Amino acid sequence: MKKLTAYIIVFLLIILVSQSCKKHKYEKELIGKSLQNQTIVEERFLTAYKRIRKNARNGLAVVQIERDACGGCFNKIPPQKQMDIRMHKKIIVCEYCGRILVDENVVAKM
Numbered sequence: 041m042k043k044l045t046a047y048i049i050v051f052l053l054i055i056l057v058s059q060s061c062k063k064h065k066y067e068k069e070l071i072g073k074s075l076q077n078q079t080i081v082e083e084r085f086l087t088a089y090k091r092i093r094k095n096a097r098n099g100l101a102v103v104q105i106e107r108d109a110c111g112g113c114f115n116k117i118p119p120q121k122q123m124d125i126r127m128h129k130k131i132i133v134c135e136y137c138g139r140i141l142v143d144e145n146v147v148a149k150m
């Protein structure tokens with residue numbers, strides 16, 4: 041479970057790095073962290089992440105739940121699925137757009 045949270049954080053870090061960040065220093069720091077983390081993330085997760093990111097329209101592979109909906113495609117997420125996402129037991133993807141869904145706690149840990 042701790043490991044999974046680490047994976048999610050890594051995904052988010054990579055996203056943060058890939059988005060245009062105004063604070064150059066912060067960006068550099070994140071790139072460093074991202075590269076560091078890429079070496080500890082299993083290959084299959086990285087491959088999945090890259091695949092999703094390539095297909096996602098706005099370039100985001102990991103999105104947050106926003107008002108009970110996927111932050112990427114805005115389709116509603118069933119309550120049971122939202123529970124599963126909050127439990128951090130496994131990586132859960134949006135059934136409509138395939139993006140990885142995370143809760144606000146994961147984002148807050150950043």
Ligand SMILES: [Zn+2]
Binds near residue numbers: 110112134138
């Ligand atoms: Zn979606």
